[in-house]
Amino acid sequence: MEQVKxxxxxxxxRKQLNLTQNELAELIGISSKTVSKWECGNGMPELSxxxxxxxxxxxxxNELFSGEKLTDANYKKKAxxxxxKLIEDSEKNKExxxxxxxxxxxxxxxxxxxxxxxTNTEFWDTIGSEFLGVTALPKWGGYLPTExxxxxxxxxxxxxxxxxxxxxxxxxxxxxxxxxxxxxxxDISENQIKRTKAYLQTESIDAKLxxxxxxxxCGLPTDYFDLVYSVYGIGWSTNLDKTFELIHSYLKKExxxxxxxxxxxxxxxxxEGGKLVFSNSYFNEEWYCGDMSDKAIMLSxxxxxxxxxxxxxxxxVIESFIEETDKERAMNSETDFGKKALMLPTAFVIKARKx
Ligand SMILES: C[S@@+](CC[C@H](N)C(=O)[O-])C[C@H]1O[C@@H](n2cnc3c(N)ncnc32)[C@H](O)[C@@H]1O
Numbered sequence: 001m002e003q004v005k006x007x008x009x010x011x012x013x014r015k016q017l018n019l020t021q022n023e024l025a026e027l028i029g030i031s032s033k034t035v036s037k038w039e040c041g042n043g044m045p046e047l048s049x050x051x052x053x054x055x056x057x058x059x060x061x062n063e064l065f066s067g068e069k070l071t072d073a074n075y076k077k078k079a080x081x082x083x084x085k086l087i088e089d090s091e092k093n094k095e096x097x098x099x100x101x102x103x104x105x106x107x108x109x110x111x112x113x114x115x116x117x118x119t120n121t122e123f124w125d126t127i128g129s130e131f132l133g134v135t136a137l138p139k140w141g142g143y144l145p146t147e148x149x150x151x152x153x154x155x156x157x158x159x160x161x162x163x164x165x166x167x168x169x170x171x172x173x174x175x176x177x178x179x180x181x182x183x184x185x186x187d188i189s190e191n192q193i194k195r196t197k198a199y200l201q202t203e204s205i206d207a208k209l210x211x212x213x214x215x216x217x218c219g220l221p222t223d224y225f226d227l228v229y230s231v232y233g234i235g236w237s238t239n240l241d242k243t244f245e246l247i248h249s250y251l252k253k254e255x256x257x258x259x260x261x262x263x264x265x266x267x268x269x270x271x272e273g274g275k276l277v278f279s280n281s282y283f284n285e286e287w288y289c290g291d292m293s294d295k296a297i298m299l300s301x302x303x304x305x306x307x308x309x310x311x312x313x314x315x316x317v318i319e320s321f322i323e324e325t326d327k328e329r330a331m332n333s334e335t336d337f338g339k340k341a342l343m344l345p346t347a348f349v350i351k352a353r354k355x
Contacts, residue, residue, distance in 0.1 A: 003109070004041030005067035011039040013057040027056050042115055043289065043296060097267050098299065099135065099142060099232065099347070100337045103290030109298065111287045113238045116298040117188060117213055120236060123295045124189035128167065130293060135232040136170035140260030141347030143338065145326045147174075152258050152320065152351050156180040159226040162250060164214050164243075164259070165233025169196030169207070175229075176205045183207040184225070186214060188236075214246070215239045222249045230259040235299065240306065244314035251354040257316060260349040263323060267301045269344060271336045276343055307350065316352035323348045 014024050014035075021039070025032040028049055037043050045053050045064075054064055063070050065082040097103065138147035147153060157179035163171055166185030176183055183200075185207055187193050193211045200207050212218035215237055228247050237243040247257055270279045280301075287300045311318060323345035330341040340346060 002067055003044055004112075006044065006064065007039045007041040007067075009064070009067040010035075010053070010057065013059060014039075017057065019056075024056065028052050037296070040115065040118075041112075042119055097262070097270070098292065098297075099262055100335070101292055102270075103292055103297070106288050106290040108286045109289050111238060111300070113215075116238050116287070119289070119296050119298050121189050123292070123297045124167075124187075125191040127293050127295055128189060128192045128195060132168050133170050135167065137174040137229075137231060139231065140322075140349040141232055141262065142266070142345070143325045143330045143333075143341035144260065144322060144345075144347045144349060145324060149326070150322060150349070152322075152349065153178060153227070153229070154256075156227070160184070160224060161227040161229065162186065162220065162225045163233075164228060164230035164247070165236060166196050166209065167192050167231075167233075169199040171229070171231055172196065172200060172207055173203055173205060175227075176203075180227075184210070184220070186210045186212055186218065186220065188213045213238075215242045217246060220246075220250050223252055225250050225255055226252060227256045227258070229257070232261060234259045234307075235261040235302070240302065240310045241314060244310050244316065248315045248354055253354060255354045256351065257311075257354065258349065258351045260347055261307075263345040263348045264301050264303050265344050266340070266346045269340065271340065276340060304348070311350070311352050315355050317355055318350060318352050320351040321348065322350075 014021070019027075021035040022032045025035045030049065038045055050061060050064060054061055059069070062075060062079050062082060065085070066078045070078055135141070140147065140150070144150075153175065156175055159180045160182035161175050161180045162184040164186055166172055166187045169185065172183050172185055183205065185193075185196055187196070187209070188211070190211050193209045196207070196209055210218055210220060214233070228251055234243065251257065264282060268278055268280045268282050269276050272279070282303060285300055285302055285306065287298060289296055289298050308318065325341045325345065327342065330338045333339070333341070337346065
């Protein structure tokens with residue numbers, strides 16, 4: 001469905017009836033945020049809400065799906081187009097996975113940078129604390145061996161470091177404990193920045209924190225950092241080339257860039273009837289919208305070659321590429337995530353150097 005067109009149509013019909021978003025939300029029995037989300041084109045009404053919504057807006061389902069009022073002449077043609085689109089969309093709606101979590105209601109979308117930033121910021125503003133310490137150093141991701149085993153960071157004494165997507169600030173504390181003297185963090189979410197600030201204050205650690213999407217130049221110093229790192233941060237970028245170009249510019253010559261993210265093969269394979277089966281195409285890099293903890297997120301699965309080629313294009317050489325599983329930890333796990341990690345990498349980490 002063309003969500004933006006449908007959203008604008010809902011807004012137009014609501015206004016024709018002199019209803020506010022709040023009033024419409026109350027009539028349906030949902031929150032005004034949900035109405036706002038539809039009207040911004042960030043999601044379609046759930047199936048169970050479509051009929052009540054149509055009744056209130058004095059439209060029919062075919063008009064809702066078309067995002068416009070229909071005449072008798074074009075009603076039948078539009079109905080057939082809409083049925084075909086519904087079938088195509090339901091074919092595309094597949095399960096997806098981020099880290100250890102399966103996502104609900106996944107639908108492919110066209111990338112819209114501002115809608116993605118808005119949606120993901122709201123997600124991290126509200127749900128950020130659920131990830132406390134789960135996606136932070138010494139873990140690089142999934143069932144990878146931890147930094148204590150991998151020792152990718154090396155000696156950080158007197159080093160200046162920058163974390164991309166600093167989240168709750170636990171990784172900044174980890175690198176401070178390893179001797180890094182100047183700490184910077186960037187994150188898109190105001191609340192995550194507040195969480196980092198509050199946590200580091202309790203640990204008497206000083207850090208400069210910047211609230212911005214990583215894809216935007218935001219006043220961070222150039223040719224300055226010995227190390228830029230990220231744990232489950234980079235995959236949120238809507239523009240990998242721009243992000244790597246900026247990170248390259250922040251680093252001193254020979255500076256290190258290390259990041260961990262969910263391994264793309266992990267999203268392709270799921271447990272069905274006790275067996276691992278290929279359920280998604282490895283080649284599919286389309287953006288999708290899914291639910292985690294009942295909040296929308298927007299992401300895309302990138303192939304390994306997409307990360308590697310983007311690093312090469314932006315002036316990095318790769319020193320290590322790690323996609324191992326910590327077998328002991330995986331064997332002790334009762335979860336499907338752990339069992340799967342014995343068969344394939346659930347996360348990867350890349351250590352690259354600025355040329
Ligand atoms: C999985 S969390 C990991 C954070 C950190 N490693 C931790 O454990 O606290 C991802 C972080 O990336 C941030 N983020 C998402 N999209 C971003 C973007 N486009 N630019 C900068 N940060 C972003 C989120 O707000 C979130 O704090």
